[in-house]
Amino acid sequence: MKKNDVVNLVEESRDELIQLTSRLLQIPSENPKGDTKEISDFIINYLKENEIDTTVYEPDHHRFNLVAKVGENSGPQLVYCGHSDTVPVGDITQWDFDPFSGEVKGGFLLGRGASDMKAGLAGLIFATVLLKRHNFPLKGGLTLAIVPDEETGGDFGVPWLLEKGHVKGDGCLIAEPSHALHPTIGQKGSCSFKLTVKGAPAHGSLAPFVGRNAIVDALNAIKEIQKVSELKPDIPKELKPLLQKSNDYLLERENPEMAGIFETVTCNVGTINGGTSSNVVADTCVVEIDCRVPFGIKRSTVMAFIKEKLDSLDITYTIEDLGVKSNANYTLAEDPVCEAVISNICEVTKKDAYGVLQWACSDARHFREYNIPVLQYGPAELSTIHGFNEKVQVEQVVDCAKVYLLAAIDFLSK
Structure with missing residues (x-):
């Protein structure tokens, strides 16, 4: 299947993707308190409806790690990773809309976690489902890992899964919020x-x-x-x-200060x-x-x-x-997982894209500790992350899902 056909496949199913994202936003998963049972049950059922089984790990009460796999056990292995928890809503009187509405308005999806990172998580889940639904011929396997506690340090999420050997791979894509053209390939x-x-x-x-x-x-x-x-x-x-590229990015696209x-x-x-x-x-x-x-x-x-x-x-x-x-850590831009994602950002957006450094840190560091190359790319209205009135552009959610699917096909077809 040609890349245009894959892009069209996502476009034809965009209503399902937006509905999935909206539904995730309607389910509270604030951390603390850190209870992800309801959102985990929903994801498990959605995957089951699409003939994908999920293994559930509960290292702490009501914190659920979900691991689902498609493709082959041999050949290259790619990990999709996302977290199901969000930061708390805070003072609800400061919101202009219901933080659990999942409403689509003015081209945006609205709600707590829209940018960090339920829209990206929905894209990963949806791309996994499309790989299974359309029987893409893969020479390797995809592992979807959904963790419950990234917002409070992640002790029961990614590091726990890696330590127990429940997740392994040759590359990893985390759907953390990023600039539309600049995934983060390193962090302080x-x-x-x-x-x-x-x-x-x-x-x-x-x-x-x-x-x-x-x-x-x-x-x-x-x-x-x-x-x-x-x-x-x-x-x-x-x-x-x-x-140098990262500094140029700050000066041109982020914040010169x-x-x-x-x-x-x-x-x-x-x-x-x-x-x-x-x-x-x-x-x-x-x-x-x-x-x-x-x-x-x-x-x-x-x-x-x-x-x-x-x-x-x-x-x-x-x-x-x-x-x-942690110490500062990064993945080479020339690594196959970075090339697969960045080349397909260019393919989908028809614009130049490149990886940059991140001034914060995330679960990416854990994968690098286990020698798994990793980068972060996800839809986001960056100014609203962790703030009131969090939102994300619908078109960016769809574009990221296209990138996720194309990157997986490229990475797992070599």
Whole structure:
């Protein structure tokens, strides 16, 4: 079947794809609380109706990993990966529409998870169904892996499946939101931690003569920690062309104010909590900080720098790791899975496409830890991700599904 025929196949079935996406949006799967039973049951039934069996793994109560396969067990193996959970809706009064409506309006699908990433997930599921429904002759196999807890770190999702050996492959496509022409093929590392500073309580009227204020010490500590942005990375030579493309992408298509973010250790003071009352010298202050680590610097180097700065202060403190811990990681643009996806983005959009780096991180790092090349490409209205009034363009949902199907056929036909 020619590429135009495959594209037309998706186009002819677009109503089914949009209905599938809308239905996923109508099912709440906020995380936390992290209950994915209802959305998992729906996906299992949809796949069963299309003669695809699903294996269910429940590593934690009501968090369901779904694994379905089509094609052959021999030959090249491709993984489609997506998460079924979303961030919480938040203050519902700030939404202009029902966040669980799944409504189509003005060319957009509306609802929590529309961009991150139920539209992309629907595209993966739909492409898998079309491969099965139309009996495409594949020389390899496709594994559809749907995980339940990416939004809270993913301990029971991708890393669990990989560790248990339930998912294997020669390449992976994750439908995380991206620019329509620029999938992400690499990402910065993550280094988040909780700093606890201890002081000595006293009556507030005696400060600073008596007692030791943990909040004041913590503020001094924060100033030193923020100096981590002064670290200069030693960018690997082979990464420099991709780094240049990524910087060009920021300047031309994203946000010029972010120029240099790929070469900088970013440092965000996320939360600070200390003291008990205004008339008591604070004896404890807890600060949560999120640093993102560029290529050319290891996470361990960042933590060593921070500890050295803190040790130079006359304070009492402890540090505890939080959340994601990873070094920067990437997949070569020349890898077969990247070429399959990017070439078909060009085919579908009739525009030039290329992979870029990501300033955040995701489940992609886990696949790379298991030597599985991976990239991320999904439909998105990027400005609405994790915010109120989340939405995604209908045409982009359809285009991504076309890319998913064409990329799978190319990758699994060699």
